[in-house]
Amino acid sequence: MTIVRIRSLSALALSTMLALTGCGSGGGLSSGDPVKLLVFGAPEELGAYRTLIEAYQQARSGERIQLIEASDRKDLLARLATSVAGGAPPDLFLMNYRFYGQFAAKGVVEPLDERIAGSSVLDPADYYPVAMEAFRWDDAQLCLPQNVSSLAVYYNRTLFTEYGVPEPTAGWTWNDLVTTATLMTRDDRGLVIKGTEAEGAARLPAVHGLGVEPSIIRLAPLVWSKGGEIVDNPERPTRLTLDSPAARDALRNLIDLRQAYGVVPSDAEVEAEDDESRFLNGRLAMLMTSRRATTNFRTITGFEWDVAPLPVYRQPVGVLHSDAYCMTRGSRNKDAAWRFMEYAMSEEGQRIIAATGRTVPSHMEVSRSPAFLDPDQPPRNSQVFLDAIPTVRALPTVSTWPEIEDLSYGILENAMHRGDKLDDVIRELDAKSRPMFARGENG
Incomplete structure (x- = not known):
């Protein structure tokens, strides 16, 4: 019996792609183009993100988000590396903390501390610390975690x-x-x-x-x-x-x-x-x-x-299972990308995505609300995920x-x-x- 082994994109190829990155300032002004968000997931998961995007676009007239759908995790990593090397990265990508380190180490990800400090929408104290800490790199907050799941x-x-x-x-x-x-x-x-x-x-x-x-x-x-x-x-x-x-x-x-x-x-x-x-x-x-x-x-x-x-x-x-919104340093649409990140991470955005069943919200108040603990939606015992949060540990990044x-x-x-x-x-x-x-x- 032959067991097929899964191989990642080789480190050499990935390093070569990332070495070519155009990680300049990317500008702070919207180019007028839609914000490009790279994600992967099953059809039902992608449907959850479309629901979030539709709500955002209805709430914010004139804002546009383009969902770029990778087929799986390895496809997402390869697409991100290739687009960065080609000088045309997505503005945002959604990635698990276990996999973002290869991009953080190459300077692909935009630090968010200044934007968070200036935000009237987001307060880091509202989110589970274990998820926030998983996306800190060199003492900088690189990404904002949407969820704090566990097995x-x-x-x-x-x-x-x-x-x-x-x-x-x-x-x-x-x-x-x-x-x-x-x-x-x-x-x-x-x-x-x-x-x-x-x-x-x-x-x-x-x-x-x-x-x-x-x-x-x-x-x-x-x-x-x-x-x-x-x-x-x-x-x-x-x-x-x-x-x-x-x-x-x-x-x-x-x-x-x-x-x-x-x-x-x-x-x-x-x-x-x-x-x-x-x-x-x-x-x-x-x-x-x-x-x-x-x-x-x-x-x-x-x-x-x-x-x-x-x-x-x-x-x-x-x-810990946690995915976060990350902004590419090479984005040419950073202000518009940040506005979507703020919405997605706000109470309103977190309630929308939680109601689809996809996430255990990283926002503590939302995680304890009916948006997540809806007794009319399976699983009946969603409290299991909240009870596990004090015990979860992160794997290395x-x-x-x-x-x-x-x-x-x-x-x-x-x-x-x-x-x-x-x-x-x-x-x-x-x-x-x-x-x-x-x-x-x-x-």
């Missing part, structure tokens, strides 16, 4: 009721998760299937108990919950630290979901139907993912679903982190689906990622 466990309430399995609750443990996922892995007659694919070859699952991607961002909160660390120094990392006892245990437990228990879909099954689609189609009982899935899941009509917090080892810990994540995904994917030896997995991750850390820049 949660989405689950099919209808299936839980049908199979008579208790729904997950706050404080549940990893062992509880494994037990529940085992009980929810069923054949086409609704009977529990225990064990790996080989053991149950005659009874392939019609429903899998759990979906979780084998990635660093999924592994990190499990390691932290056990008391371990992902890297040696979160501020200036030089290596992964998955060789510690806590990290080894968490990694082994993640791999065992497939290798020992068979509760997650096989490699071939994931290639045929990704986990999010499998959940949408009622063939996945639980899915570990972030808030961004909500807009897609609100299209579900065939069953009831909700969210539960992550399982706990020693202590509850979440991993070292400029080479996207490469490290992509490298790790391929190796962890092989481990989960091929059963590679744990010691070999940890050694390979360490050996191949160290040069990436060495090339990285930190804010």
Whole structure:
């Protein structure tokens, strides 16, 4: 079985593109052209941003925003790098904190401190500090975070009721998760299937108990919950630290979901139907993912679903998922771009995007309002995301982190689906990622 590994845009190519950047002043006056905003997302997510843009344009006569839609995260990174190198960058882009460091390190992103200080709309004290801090680089606020999400466990309430399995609750443990996922892995007659694919070859699952991607961002909160660390120094990392006892245990437990228990879909099954689609189609009982899935899941009509917090080892810990509006230093439409950023980050803008289901608002008051906690819109238990905020930790923003994540995904994917030896997995991750850390820049 061949596992396809995801490779990032090479660091050399990206550095070459960014070295050519036209990062001049870009001017402060509107050129009369629309503000160009580069984003990526599923159709439902893009629909949320169109809703925001339409509201802005109606509220601000004469203002125009052009949404540039990348197909996925890698396409967004490549488009941004190419457009910057070509001297025609978008005015704004929306990016996760884990990926913006490569652009911050090259001076592509416009610092916002002066504009924030002069704003009558935005007060940094209104926003969750953990999200704001994730977008500080060299003591400057480079981007404004629209959301402060974390991982949660989405689950099919209808299936839980049908199979008579208790729904997950706050404080549940990893062992509880494994037990529940085992009980929810069923054949086409609704009977529990225990064990790996080989053991149950005659009874392939019609429903899998759990979906979780084998990635660093999924592994990190499990390691932290056990008391371990992902890297040696979160501020200036030089290596992964998955060789510690806590990290080894968490990694082994993640791999065992497939290798020992068979509760997650096989490699071939994931290639045929990704986990999010499998959940949408009622063939996945639980899915570990972030808030961004909500807009897609609100299209579900065939069953009831909700969210539960992550399982706990020693202590509850979440991993930060946060995307921010960033202005390019080469923008020729900065004043108009800033006006849209102010609106998008204002209470009004945050309420609009929160109502679509896309975000856990970074604006504290909006996050506690019906715009986010609407009891008439699933998930019923959106409070789970707010309860997690005090526990969330950010992953490193070292400029080479996207490469490290992509490298790790391929190796962890092989481990989960091929059963590679744990010691070999940890050694390979360490050996191949160290040069990436060495090339990285930190804010």
